[in-house]
Amino acid sequence: MENDKSVAGRQEPYAQRKRVESSLARRHGAERRFRAAGMAAVLFGLGMVALLFISILGKGLPAFWQATVVTEVYFDPEVIKVDPRPEPLPGETPAQLREREMAWQTQLTMVNWNRIIENALATHLPEVEDARTRARLRQLVTSGERFALRDMVVADPGLIGQRLKLDLLADANVDVWLKGNIDRSLPDSQQQLSADVRAWADDLHERGIIQMKFSTALFGNPDSRSSLASAGLAGAFVGSVYMMAIVILLAVPVGVASAIYLEEFAPRNRFTDLIEVNINNLAAVPSIIFGLLGAAVFINWFKMPLSAPVVGGLVLSLMTLPTVIIATRSTLQAIPPSIRQAALGIGASKVQMILHHVLPLALPGILTGAIIGVAQAIGETAPLLLIGMSAFVASVPATPLDQSTALPVQIYLWQGNELRNFFEARTSAAIIVLLALMLSLNALAIWLRKRFEKRW
Incomplete structure (x- = not known):
C-alpha cells in the first residue's frame, strides 16, 4: 500500500507538468493562428488595394497619351478673307474700338476653318481629290480644333499667309480605333468610322503623321460635349x-x-x-x-x-x-x-x-x-x-x-x-x-x- 502511494506521489507532478505543457501548447497554437489570421487579413486588404490601383492605373494611364495629327497648317488668305485688324482711330472711344473689334472677330468666326484643316490633311493623302471625299478628312480631327485655329489668328493676325507646324487633336473615334479599344472585325454598320476614314487613320499612323502624344488637353481644357477629344479636367x-x-x-x-x-x-x-x-x-x-x-x-x-x-x-x-x-x-x-x-x-x-x-x-x-x-x-x-x-x-x-x-x-x-x-x-x-x-x-x-x- 505504501509502495503504491509513493508511485502515485511521483506521478502527480509529472501529470501536472504534462497538463501545463499541453495547455501552453494550445495557447501558443491559438496565438500563432490568431497572428496568422491577422496577417492574412492585412495581406488580403493590401492585395485588394493593390488590385484597385493596378486596375485604375492600367485603364487610366493610356488616356494620358492621345492620338494627335502632326501636320503643317497653311493659313490660306484665299480662305481667311477678313479685313485687317481694327486699329484705334483719332477721336475714337474705347467702346467704338471694341465694337469694331467684335465685328472683326465675327468675320473670323464665319471663315471656313474646316477647309484649312482639310487642306492640311490633303497634303498627306494626295489620292483624295474628290471634293466630297475631301470633306470626310475633317473626321480625322476633332471639331474643336477649328476654334483653336481661329483663336490663334485672333491672338496673332500675322499668321494669315504663313505655314505653321501644329499638333491637332485627332477625333475621339480615331483615338479609340488606333488604340484598339473597338473590335476591328465588326462590320461597317457597327463601326463608328467609315471604312475610308479608318484606312486613312491607319495609313497616317503608320507614317508617323498621327502620333500618340502626351495629352495636355486633359489637364488644360475644360469639359466639352461638341468636341469630345478636347474634353479635359x-x-x-x-x-x-x-x-x-x-x-x-x-x-x-x-x-x-x-x-x-x-x-x-x-x-x-x-x-x-x-x-x-x-x-x-x-x-x-x-x-x-x-x-x-x-x-x-x-x-x-x-x-x-x-x-x-x-x-x-x-x-x-x-x-x-x-x-x-x-x-x-x-x-x-x-x-x-x-x-x-x-x-x-x-x-x-x-x-x-x-x-x-x-x-x-x-x-x-x-x-x-x-x-x-x-x-x-x-x-x-x-x-x-x-x-x-x-x-x-x-x-x-x-x-x-x-x-x-x-x-x-x-x-x-x-x-x-x-x-x-x-x-x-x-x-x-x-x-x-x-x-x-x-x-x-x-x-x-x-x-x-x-x-x-x-x-x-
Missing part, C-alpha cells in the same frame, strides 16, 4: 481646389476652436451634453442630407450662385466639422493633466496654458483630424449633385463664385458618357488625378504634422 480641378481651400480655411479653424471650447472652457451641464450628442450624431449623418441642407439654406435662402465652388465648399465644411471636432477633442483629452497643472502652477492663465502648452502638443493629432476630414470631403459627390454642380460647365472658374464642377462629379458624368470606349479610360485618368490631389493634400498635412510634432 481643368474646370473640375480648379473647382475642387477652390472647394478644398474653403474647407481648409473654414472647417478646420472653426472645428478646432469649437473643440477647444467644449473641452477646456464649457461647463459640464445638460446643454453641453446635448451639444456633444448632436456633434456625434452629425458625424454619422449621410452626406446627401448636407446637400439638401446646402440647397435649402445657401441657394434658396441666401440666394448664392448655383453650381458654384463657394456653395460646395460651405456644404463640405459643414460635413467636415464633426470629424474635426471629434478628432481634436480626442487629442486634447490625451494630453496629460500634469501639463495643464504645471502651466497653471507657474502662473500661466488658462488661455496661455492652452495656447502655449496644450495646443503645441495636440497639433499633430489636430492635423490628423484635418487630414481625415479633408480626405473625406474631397471625394464626396452626392451633396455636390444636389447643389447643381452636375451641370455642364465649359469654362474654368476664375473665382469661387463662378459656375464650376468638381472632380468627383466629372468622374460621375464621364462614366455615363455614351462614347464609353473613349471615356472609360478618361474616367480612370480622372480618378488618378483625384487621388493625386488627395494624396498631395494628405502629404502636406503629414509633413506639417511631423514638422510641429513634439514629445513629452
